[in-house]
Amino acid sequence: MAALLLRAAVGGTMVAHGVKHARSLEGTAGWFGSLGFRHPRLQARAGAAVERVLAAAGERLSAPDRGSDRLNMIIFMCDAARRDLGEYRPQPVPLGGRSPVLARTSTPPDRSPETSYAPLDGPGIGCELSPAQEFALFARMLSRLGYDDGLAGHITYQQPDGTFLVNPFLIPWDQLRASDVCVCDPSGTQTAGRYRINSATELHFAFHRVRSTRVIVHNHPKWSTAWSAMRRLPPVYDQSSALASGRLVLVDEYTGTVEQQEAAEQVIAAMGDAEMAILANHGVLIIADSLPELLTRARVLEVRSHNAWHVEAMGPGGRTLPDDMVARLGRGLEKVGGAFPGYFEAMARHEIAADRSVLD
Incomplete structure (x- = not known):
């Protein structure tokens, strides 16, 4: 032995x-x-x-x-x-x-006697999470990425039974805990949670009724919101700015004074089949089929906006990536489910290590 x-x-x-x-x-x-x-x-x-x-x-x-x-x-x-x-x-x-x-969440790959070295699977998160814990971690991840405009912003996460997990109005995303997460029925009526949700979340519920998507995020991140004021889509100048699946569009939602439901319908119609939108003079709206997919899109959109701002601030001469390369990189993400492999888990480990009370 x-x-x-x-x-x-x-x-x-x-x-x-x-x-x-x-x-x-x-x-x-x-x-x-x-x-x-x-x-x-x-x-x-x-x-x-x-x-x-x-x-x-x-x-x-x-x-x-x-x-x-x-x-x-x-x-x-x-x-x-x-x-x-x-x-x-x-x-x-x-x-x-x-x-x-x-911590490992799956069995390592088979290793034949002829194999001298084989990499392990990723470390995973290290524990099982409830949907509310996933939601709270997700909100804190987004805040760390710059989706942190005070008390503003809404997240909806549809569950298999048709109900929604929603963030409460008066808790910043970087302070959210699992026990703070609210629940709404399929119609958007709040049924659980200590604190009320933001009434502006109606935009999300209207979107869920029209398109089959599980997760929707709206906020006002610094760099993407700057481009919204310019009413321009940020160009893709580098590879990191292209590592997301889905299409980005510009939506001019301010076409006059309208009621909330009407505004929601206008945004939905203007987005069409796109997964990401820069809302002119406002912020961003992102949809996805999973939390990891949306996290990837949210990160890449803000990286794209940030890098494009700096490139153009340097003056003329910046060269964008060719459209075919941007499309190829996006398709690569689609092949693995739209999320950068292991990124959600890595961010979850980071948030748990920073403040374990997020799971309370």
């Missing part, structure tokens, strides 16, 4: 660096426990074996070429050792654990 334990430790400086990095998070033996070594004594023996490699490696650990692939390598070796010992069982780190970034 000692030889098998050392399989998790051999590999020279690459393996040693991976464990040294992990040890700074929660201790070597405990880290082996998070990777699936169930028995405490087995954790301790594995940790001790690696400590010996660390000691032998010495100064080589400070080599400038070390990187994250070292950590992947030691996890792979640990998987091999656990399989030989009959100890393999993926164990996501609980929410209260110190290393949610190491």
